[in-house]
Amino acid sequence: MYVSTEVSGGGAAWELEQRRLAATDDDQARGMFFQGALHVIACLGGEGAVARCKGVAGVWEINPFHLYPVSRYLRMVSTAARLLGPGSRGFDEVLLRMGAQASVDFLSSLFGRELLAETMGSPRTLVEAMGDAYRMAVSYGERYPQWTGERSVRFVMRRDFMPAVYHVGVLRGALESVGARDVRVRGRQVALLESEYEMSWR
Template sequence: MTQRSPSAASLSQAMETEYARRIALATPTDTARGLFFNGVLSAVITFGGEPALKQCHARLNDKRFERRFIDFSSYPVSDFLRLSLAASQILTSQLGSPETTQRRLGMQATRDFLSSMAGRTVLLLSGDSPKRLLDKIPNAYRSAVSYGERTVTMMGDKAARVVFTRDFMLPHYNEGVLSAVLESVNARNPRVHSRAIGPMDSEYELAWD
């Protein structure tokens, strides 16, 4: 078996530590829709097959994760973080790095939301305009999760800054979310770069051609 380099192991440990910190900060009123749970489980099967799903269930050791979640019911975000961490631990070997794994999970979550009735409505109202779709991010998040705030500032015709405050997901996960948002309206060559600006706050610079 090929062993990961020390740097990769360090990155994985940092990811696990960050997830644990955020799980500890979650309150009972912090929730996310079931479709995001289902998306993580679907991603595990897509990238790792049924054996990976069984590993994920074994790591969680919780029967609640062995059933399908109701898409638009709300569940504790602490459970979503536990599931995302387990999926990341299982999938990192297939996807290459913790950062790549987080981005792929974020992209999957966005695609699942945009394929729902609520998401299709958002896309219909946005047309093919990245600006119109980005403007809808704050309200879309309010319909999907109970926590945090998101603000969008256009920085030109093909650039924007998005700020997440009191957000439980890791910045690389949100990079995947925002990349999938841009791809959904066929933005050319989308680019997303993140930086942490607080314990649960992060800023994202978006650009496209």
């Protein structure tokens, strides 16, 4: 397994704040991602960090299928960056774990189980369906594959609010869920809300 988090300052709290300021009230994400991020925060920082992040984001009771403003999610993650970054292997590692958790949570949901049933264990079919999968999970952005080989692809995300390293965790987890081996994922931030991912597997 190979993972690259080639991102310029992707985990910095200040950059997350810039992303938050670019979001509108119509830009929303499902509660399962809030819960997943809080699970990682609890593992790394304890319940005190969880309470702090919930309070800053203004979310206490979370319905995993309800849509919440992504600006609140970004406020939560930005707070976690300040709290957890110095005590871990850097906040990029925290974001990678949050992305991996998001993949697990989505794929275990009703939406995710339907997606996995439709792909029938094919990584290529899964990648083709990822744009639709993201649309089930969040209300914003555009995502699509550009194939570079039978088992290699450039995956483009436009107007997405999370740093590239977060989606490295998401995409790696998704590919491994359908049995892809030797998964390689490299993320590159093109602009504040635009990123690209080189993925390959066997």
